[in-house]
Amino acid sequence: MAPKYKFTYFNLRARGELSRLIFAAAGVQYEDYRIDFPQWPAFKEKTPMGQMPLLEADGKVVCQSGAIARYLARETGLGGKSSWEEAQVDMFVCGVNDLIDKLCDAHFASDEAIKEERTKALGPYVTKFLDNYEKLGGPDGHLVGTSLTYADLAFFVGMHDVLKHRADALEKFPKLAKVVERVRENKGVAAYIAERPETNI
Amino acid sequence: MPTYKLTCFNVRGRAELIRLLFAAGEIPYEDVRIEWDKWPELKPISDTPMGQIPTLEVDGQVICQSMAIARFVAGKAGLLGKTNMDQARADMLLDGGMDVGKLFTEMVMEKDASKKAEKKKEFGEKHLPPFLALYEGFAGDNGHFVGDSLTWSDIGFFNMMDFITAEYPGALDGYCKLNKVIDNVKSNPGVAKWLKERPVTNH
Numbered sequence: 001m002a003p004k005y006k007f008t009y010f011n012l013r014a015r016g017e018l019s020r021l022i023f024a025a026a027g028v029q030y031e032d033y034r035i036d037f038p039q040w041p042a043f044k045e046k047t048p049m050g051q052m053p054l055l056e057a058d059g060k061v062v063c064q065s066g067a068i069a070r071y072l073a074r075e076t077g078l079g080g081k082s083s084w085e086e087a088q089v090d091m092f093v094c095g096v097n098d099l100i101d102k103l104c105d106a107h108f109a110s111d112e113a114i115k116e117e118r119t120k121a122l123g124p125y126v127t128k129f130l131d132n133y134e135k136l137g138g139p140d141g142h143l144v145g146t147s148l149t150y151a152d153l154a155f156f157v158g159m160h161d162v163l164k165h166r167a168d169a170l171e172k173f174p175k176l177a178k179v180v181e182r183v184r185e186n187k188g189v190a191a192y193i194a195e196r197p198e199t200n201i
Numbered sequence: 202m203p204t205y206k207l208t209c210f211n212v213r214g215r216a217e218l219i220r221l222l223f224a225a226g227e228i229p230y231e232d233v234r235i236e237w238d239k240w241p242e243l244k245p246i247s248d249t250p251m252g253q254i255p256t257l258e259v260d261g262q263v264i265c266q267s268m269a270i271a272r273f274v275a276g277k278a279g280l281l282g283k284t285n286m287d288q289a290r291a292d293m294l295l296d297g298g299m300d301v302g303k304l305f306t307e308m309v310m311e312k313d314a315s316k317k318a319e320k321k322k323e324f325g326e327k328h329l330p331p332f333l334a335l336y337e338g339f340a341g342d343n344g345h346f347v348g349d350s351l352t353w354s355d356i357g358f359f360n361m362m363d364f365i366t367a368e369y370p371g372a373l374d375g376y377c378k379l380n381k382v383i384d385n386v387k388s389n390p391g392v393a394k395w396l397k398e399r400p401v402t403n404h
Contacts (some may be wrong), residue, residue: 011283029289049297060286067292074285083276084259090269132251 026076226278344381
């Protein structure tokens with residue numbers, strides 16, 4: 001009997017979307033449970049670390065978005081085909097997390113001067129990030145190996161807001177543009193994106 | 202037998218977990234330590250994929266990102282966890298530790314003395330105790346976080362507390378299960394040998 005999955009997070013993309021895209025790309029059914037903010041305080045006490053997202057699988061509960069995504073990627077064959085490929089996939093996903101941290105640090109800074117400074121630093125940071133990934137990624141629209149891994153999905157998630165601000169951000173990065181195209185072409189991903197709720201982050 | 206070359210600054214820092222994992226797995230590797238003044242020469246992408254260290258070179262291929270490297274080495278050492286779900290649990294506990302580790306590092310790196318004192322008090326009173334209480338709950342009576350044998354989540358916890366107890370001695374007093382985790386890690390033969398032999402560095 002296949003495991004039943006329940007994925008719980010806010011009605012946001014943020015730290016949940018990568019896992020949702022893994023489910024979608026792999027064509028795996030799951031319950032996409034979205035908590036409203038007012039429900040959160042009561043729910044929080046029942047979580048392992050007072051945080052979301054959560055994954056319930058086979059009666060066990062896992063938190064930490066990275067741990068969940070990696071587990072799902074392994075379960076669905078999207079984690080890489082050897083231990084070395086897995087390490088490369090990990091490397092790319094970690095790099096995207098660093099990018100997302102920088103984007104969040106700028107977006108959520110409460111001090112106006114710090115926010116301006118961080119936002120200014122984003123331009124060169126994103127350029128360097130894209131330069132590195134273009135050099136390291138594979139030629140056929142996959143960052144690692146010859147088929148979709150969750151590194152491609154993570155890159156897609158990371159680029160969402162960058163591309164929203166500048167639709168031509170990948171003009172000079174043909175390999176990376178191909179990665180985004182391959183992800184968008186994936187049937188499961190395309191169907192999910194067409195139906196998912198619109199959220200700010 | 203593949204050849205492994207780990208390159209980092211001459212600090213424990215982000216590389217120490219990796220070194221502990223090589224040690225626990227009794228896997229030989231080259232432990233290359235770069236002094237600050239040599240760093241600019243190394244930055245070209247052929248040596249450092251993302252302009253950062255640590256990097257791990259395996260038979261001529263290079264990856265970066267300390268946790269990606271650590272996870273790879275943990276796998277080679279058989280310390281990831283026995284099932285996918287065990288591995289997810291180990292990952293979860295390590296990531297939770299890193300959230301707290303990040304706050305600790307911010308405190309240590311704070312250059313302004315009075316801000317640092319404030320951050321030190323806040324970390325010691327507000328962040329560390331609930332973290333330790335939570336993890337005491339996660340640890341098994343056997344002194345392991347996952348299953349019934351050593352995994353890299355035990356070693357990661359040990360490594361982090363090694364840094365933290367330098368600033369907050371006695372932080373682990375009273376936490377029976379966490380102290381058992383620490384003892385289990387320290388008594389691993391490879392780790393014990395490494396702890397005796399490793400270079401002493403400030404960070």
